[in-house]
Amino acid sequence: VLRLARIARVFRVFPQLFVLVKGMAFALKSLFYMLLLLFVLTYTVAIVFRYLADYSEELTKWKYNSVGGAFWNLLIYGTFLDAVRDMFDGLRIAGAGYAMLFLGYIFVSNLTMLNMLIGVLCEVIQKVTEAQDASDKKRDLQESLYEILQMYDREGKGRLRIKDFDALMKYPDLKLVLKDHDVALSDVENLKEVLFLPKRTPNGTIVYSEATFPTFIGKVLKLRGGNAVQVSDVAEMREWLARQFSDVKKLGSGIPLSPSDAGDQDSEASDISDEAPCELQPPQKQAEVRDPGNAGGGGKQPQLLKPAPAPPQIAPAGASYSDFETALLAQIGGIEAGQRATEQRLVQMKETIRGLEEQMLMLTASSPS
Numbered sequence: 001v002l003r004l005a006r007i008a009r010v011f012r013v014f015p016q017l018f019v020l021v022k023g024m025a026f027a028l029k030s031l032f033y034m035l036l037l038l039f040v041l042t043y044t045v046a047i048v049f050r051y052l053a054d055y056s057e058e059l060t061k062w063k064y065n066s067v068g069g070a071f072w073n074l075l076i077y078g079t080f081l082d083a084v085r086d087m088f089d090g091l092r093i094a095g096a097g098y099a100m101l102f103l104g105y106i107f108v109s110n111l112t113m114l115n116m117l118i119g120v121l122c123e124v125i126q127k128v129t130e131a132q133d134a135s136d137k138k139r140d141l142q143e144s145l146y147e148i149l150q151m152y153d154r155e156g157k158g159r160l161r162i163k164d165f166d167a168l169m170k171y172p173d174l175k176l177v178l179k180d181h182d183v184a185l186s187d188v189e190n191l192k193e194v195l196f197l198p199k200r201t202p203n204g205t206i207v208y209s210e211a212t213f214p215t216f217i218g219k220v221l222k223l224r225g226g227n228a229v230q231v232s233d234v235a236e237m238r239e240w241l242a243r244q245f246s247d248v249k250k251l252g253s254g255i256p257l258s259p260s261d262a263g264d265q266d267s268e269a270s271d272i273s274d275e276a277p278c279e280l281q282p283p284q285k286q287a288e289v290r291d292p293g294n295a296g297g298g299g300k301q302p303q304l305l306k307p308a309p310a311p312p313q314i315a316p317a318g319a320s321y322s323d324f325e326t327a328l329l330a331q332i333g334g335i336e337a338g339q340r341a342t343e344q345r346l347v348q349m350k351e352t353i354r355g356l357e358e359q360m361l362m363l364t365a366s367s368p369s
Helices: 001-014 017-026 030-057 057-061 066-077 085-093 096-150 160-169 172-180 185-189 212-221 231-252 321-364
Strands: 196-198 206-209
Touching: 001 017, 001 057, 017 030, 017 096, 030 057, 030 066, 057 085, 066 085, 066 096, 085 096, 096 172, 096 212, 172 185
Parallel strands: none
Antiparallel strands: 196 206
């Protein structure tokens, strides 16, 4: 038992041996079906030789007069190619058709199926090796990022704040780790809008949500080069776009962010105490500007200066987002219709000019020199 335990140490010293054994274990299913197909083929050809042995004494001499004997001969001489020349010469003496049948069995069983089996084993082992390498790199990246993130965990909660994120992006060791694992630093910096969502408290202060270490590490792992796009990535992008359209809807309708959007401030958001809080100021009415020349007495009524003309509005104030979107699409449609009409007029003008040029050429050709 101790000697067997010592042999197990070899797998620790040479991890590639463990990968090969693991690949062979995964290939057992394909190996079983391949051997089953080989068995069916050999059994079928053995039955054919069994019936042909009734018409040839040479086949009976080579023990083809029973299914078991024919199966054994085909497996040893045809599949494993053991003294195949002796068997082939004996069948050639019995008849050329028997030799050709045996030769066809060799092509199918040995040259095709066994080589296919080797190809399946190589492919499975290659996939297992790639998966093992990817798993090792993923684990190494996770451990490296976790060690770096712990340096910025001030409260020991395993969360990353937006201020710590800005400082983290300037850390030299992080750049080296990302470069070693084929992750672009600019892509990680773009995660800022996804990880830290702005919230508004009832008193109007803007706070940002915190990102947990597993969330941050999971986002970084998806940014590795060579990763294929998954359904979860598309769903995440749709969620982010829906959030952005929701903010646009609130801004377009003049409705400020509701206090309920702040959520649980103790667990999901942290107040930025060292920065000045952002306050939402209500829209002020336009102040009445009086003419300074009439500011005095004189019994004249003070005249109000005409306010500057307001910019054209796509939708009336207080309109919903759907109304705003409908009005905007209507204006865009009108612009596109005008462009199409202008293009049609240009085409007509070109055709008219082409017709005039043809008439001028005809007149020039018909006029006497």
